[in-house]
Amino acid sequence: MESLSVRHLLGIKGLTSHDVKLILNTAQQFKDVINRPIKKVPSLRDVTVANMFFENSTRTRLSFELAEKRLSADVINFSSSGSSVSKGETLVDTVNNILAMKVDMIVMRHPNPGAPVFLARELQKYPKSAHAQIINAGDGTHEHPTQALLDAFSIRENLGDLIGKKVAIIGDIMHSRVALSNIYCLKLLGAEVMVCGPTTLIPKYIGSLGVKIEHNLMKALEWCDVANMLRIQLERQQLKYFPSLREYALYFGLNRKKLELLNKKILIMHPGPINRGVEITSDVADSGHSIILDQVENGVAVRMAILYLLAGKTAS
Ligand code: CP
Secondary structure: OOOOOOOOEOOOEOEOHHHHHHHHHHHHHHHHHHOOOOOOOOOOOOOEEEEEEOOOOOHHHHHHHHHHHHOOOEEEEEEOOOOHHHHOOOHHHHHHHHHOOOOOEEEEEEOOOOHHHHHHHHHOOOOOOOOOEEEEEEEOOOEOHHHHHHHHHHHHHHHOOOOOOEEEEEOOOOOOHHHHHHHHHHHHOOOEEEEEOOHHHOOHHHHHHOOEEEOOHHHHHHHOOEEEEOOOOHHHOOOOOOOOHHHHHHHHOEOHHHHHOOOOOOEEEOOOOOOEOOOEOHHHHOOOOEOHHHHHHHHHHHHHHHHHHHOOOOOO
């Protein structure tokens, strides 16, 4: 069996193009499985997975749980609210205690960038925990690798091979883990990437990642084959980056009128949750151009592939 070059999925950074293609190809096989009348396979029958969410989630949390159950894994769910984290227990102590219950894999969402990398490193110091694989389900403004992989899968499903495809990532790039993981993933697959948004929401380092930068939405739409519309992450913004949501929607929001000005059809994506009427209007989000719910559907197959490929990877 082909295998990944990594033992944990901490980010897209650190993966090879072979890793990404292996995940996407394996996900295709699992997509076929979950479209059968019997959607379950016994692949992870002896594996126990803990889903640990220190930050809110709908899509990622439920999609991981469903992927684990479709693979016949045993699943436990932890959310920081209502846990002993409120009594001062550290992240490492919390995870060591969960792993002591014979848990094999940890899926973790955490508000702090780098938390999964820190955890993977710290667990090596504890013989009873060093066996565990860590999967990053989104760490602050850093990475969201499974989102980028399901996005790449969804583009490939609609447009074929990604080599030379033009993808514009539009919106709050500064606070987006989806943007960074998408940039790494799309570049590994040979796509061209542009980021578009107000100057205040485009980090200065982003050009060093080999992406084009555009501040005019219509120019970005004219350039791209795919527009991935990102949410304005008001909960992460400490400053005022634009005068008002109304003005943001006017200059950077996607609506039917702007799409109709293009003389071509482009694919519209959004990782969710959507701020309807801000970065995208309902008539676009719910239109035939949009593959937003396909992304969600594909998330289960992609996460099945990741769990399957990482299960059994032992500490070296
Ligand atoms: N796309 C995404 O990560 O959504 P959730 O925050 O609902 O998991």
